[in-house]
Amino acid sequence: MVILIVEDEAEIAHLIRLYLEKEGFTCEVCEDGETALRYQQTLQPDLIILDVMLPKLDGLEVCTRIRQGPGAKDPYILMLTARGEEIDRIIGLSTGADDYLVKPFSPRELVARVRALLRRSLRHSPESTSQIYKTAHFSVDLTQRLAHRHLPQAEPELLDLTPLEFDLLATFMSYPGRVWSRQHLIEKLWGSDFFGDERVVDTHIARLRKKVEPDSSQPTYVKTVTGVGYRFEDEPG
Secondary structure (H helix, E strand, O other): OEEEEEOOOHHHHHHHHHHHHHOOOEEEEEOOHHHHHHHHHHHOOOEEEEEOOOOOOOHHHHHHHHHHOOOOOOOEEEEEEOOOOHHHHHHHHHOOOOEEEEOOOOHHHHHHHHHHHHHHHHHOOHHHOOOEEEEOOEEEEOOOOEEEEOOOOOOOEEOOOOHHHHHHHHHHHHOOOOEEEHHHHHHHHOOOOOOOOOOHHHHHHHHHHHHHOOOOOOOOOEEEEOOOEEEEOOOEO
């Protein structure tokens, strides 16, 4: 698997590359946001380790453009920040990052986070299943990793979901009506070795709602179960 490291501090970039290549990953390094966007298009990496503070374009803008732009592959994004403030983590996740890590960090922890993200890709790979889930208003094809919204008297609408948003919707649709706690969703999608804050789930739920709900402020399908977690509600397909 190919990992793109976007980090303008040469010593940190070298350390990250050293540890990841020891684990058998193929790594490429660049040091500014504009180059990162070019590399993302040409390399089509499986995962990007993206520093927030970068020359030319900062990491938040790079993340936003990757998520909004076309590409044969939608990579997982692990953001690095030298600032530990909660607002920075929330902003990073809201732009489409899958996880974050605050500097200074342990290289072992970084490798564990990378492995946890990439295991999600393997867990939901086309070879592992050919199942399609359908409800009255949605369908997800796990083989092709495509999700559609179905509206009356209209062609199915292809939903532009990030890998994590797709996995969330597929998980909800595989068990309609089931209540998922944040911890259960983390274990299902991130893996048991997740190190971050459980509230990362809330951020990605909010992003998913913006793409599937008629009114994300009053969810029709992805419902909050107060004090417990979330539940998906829709009529059978």
